[in-house]
Amino acid sequence: KQEVTQIPAALSVPEGENLVLNCSFTDSAIYNLQWFRQDPGKGLTSLLLIQSSQREQTSGRLNASLDKSSGRSTLYIAASQPGDSATYLCAANNAGNMLTFGGGTRLMVKP
């Protein structure tokens, strides 16, 4: 059974820093790896989806990488802003768009 772990659970950084969020998964037979953002008390918003055949995806200041062989994905946020403060969740898709979620990283960017 797929297990997804995110480290760290919480992170606080000053505005402007570049930062990396980590995601690891136990079953490398994934279709894709997805990153979501969740604001407090809200639903999830999809940020990036990396297919199993891809190494990375970029959207604006966000870059996500995937290493299937080591069971790892990272989300890189460049030049962080207070508006980036949220919880970031990764999810592994093993079959039929069934997602297994990590516990999330709660990010706070201080002005």
Next chain:
Amino acid sequence: DGGITQSPKYLFRKEGQNVTLSCEQNLNHDAMYWYRQDPGQGLRLIYYSQIVNDFQKGDIAEGYSVSREKKESFPLTVTSAQKNPTAFYLCATSPVGSTKKETQYFGPGTRLLVL
């Protein structure tokens, strides 16, 4: 969360009571999902449906029931058998039930509290 509505935003349940959470979508998506989120944790799958009149149990289906009579609607009932129902409940949809390329789209959630 455009196109997916969940109601109510907050729901209070009394001891021994069944309550129903609504999820409606106008995205014409085939698949719909229900997740539970506990504080500081990720999402766990309760039930999912890939087609009308069919649904499957997820990882934590005990104490919950669903129906899928219409493509647009996938209500979740939290029964009295669910002893710890306090959580944030999220409904999601996706265009096709089995695909490698599509993400899931989430509603705004319902917070269930026990009185």
